[in-house]
Amino acid sequence: MTTMNPLTQDELKTLVGQAALQYVVPGEIVGVGTGSTVNKFIDALAGMKNQIKGAVSSSVASTERLKALGIAVFDANEVESLSVYIDGADEIDGQGHMVKGGGAALTREKIVAALAARFVCIADESKLVKALGQFPLPVEVIPMAANHIARRFQAMGGQASLRLKDGQPLVTDNGQHILDVKGLSITDPLAFESQINQWPGVVTVGVFAHQKATVCLLGTAQGVKTLDYSR
Numbered sequence: 001m002t003t004m005n006p007l008t009q010d011e012l013k014t015l016v017g018q019a020a021l022q023y024v025v026p027g028e029i030v031g032v033g034t035g036s037t038v039n040k041f042i043d044a045l046a047g048m049k050n051q052i053k054g055a056v057s058s059s060v061a062s063t064e065r066l067k068a069l070g071i072a073v074f075d076a077n078e079v080e081s082l083s084v085y086i087d088g089a090d091e092i093d094g095q096g097h098m099v100k101g102g103g104a105a106l107t108r109e110k111i112v113a114a115l116a117a118r119f120v121c122i123a124d125e126s127k128l129v130k131a132l133g134q135f136p137l138p139v140e141v142i143p144m145a146a147n148h149i150a151r152r153f154q155a156m157g158g159q160a161s162l163r164l165k166d167g168q169p170l171v172t173d174n175g176q177h178i179l180d181v182k183g184l185s186i187t188d189p190l191a192f193e194s195q196i197n198q199w200p201g202v203v204t205v206g207v208f209a210h211q212k213a214t215v216c217l218l219g220t221a222q223g224v225k226t227l228d229y230s231r
């Protein structure tokens with residue numbers, strides 16, 4: 001008897017990246033997220049580039065990949081709305097609320113997601129959680145507010161650290177910094193997102209509850225599972 005090898009995380013990402021093509025509307029512009037799972041989607045999208053008008057991208061990295069594959073990239077200001085936005089997540093719960101920003105692109109991701117009627121999340125099954133909060137929460141902040149915001153998180157039981165790259169504070173595509181916050185309990189994602197977004201100096205908090213997923217294509221050992229959050 002032969003035993004089947006379980007799929008690697010990379011293979012699961014490829015599976016869901018390809019599965020997301022079914023949500024791309026021919027003739028339209030598609031919203032494209034950021035990250036290693038989205039990279040698989042972008043590679044698959046290249047196979048249907050002649051059937052779409054192009055993409056609106058959520059990061060410099062995704063823009064470069066799209067352009068390298070011959071897919072036209074539009075500025076978000078050039079589009080009024082999108083039928084669909086496709087992106088990964090660091091965590092997704094049973095209601096479609098997500099934590100995002102592991103790739104530091106959360107602000108542009110939220111902007112492009114806000115333009116779209118549907119958010120299709122693509123993720124391997126390790127991202128599905130009962131409650132958000134295990135993955136350190138990314139928060140994009142104005143640099144001069146970083147320490148003040150870190151102290152506010154500390155007062156609510158979190159530990160915030162400035163994300164570094166090559167020993168220096170990481171600078172986002174928007175010229176800002178990222179705090180990664182551990183130890184938070186996010187029991188009400190909608191209320192939490194609204195609360196943190198009001199703090200002076202917060203550009204974007206990485207909880208996506210107001211722009212939650214409509215559908216999640218989850219890569220599992222049994223294949224792609226579709227979680228529908230639209231009802």
Ligand SMILES: O=C(CO)[C@H](O)[C@H](O)COP(=O)(O)O
Binds near residue numbers: 036087100101105
């Ligand atoms: O929010 C993101 C980038 O800011 C990504 O969607 C998230 O980090 C998941 O990335 P990956 O597909 O590489 O696991």
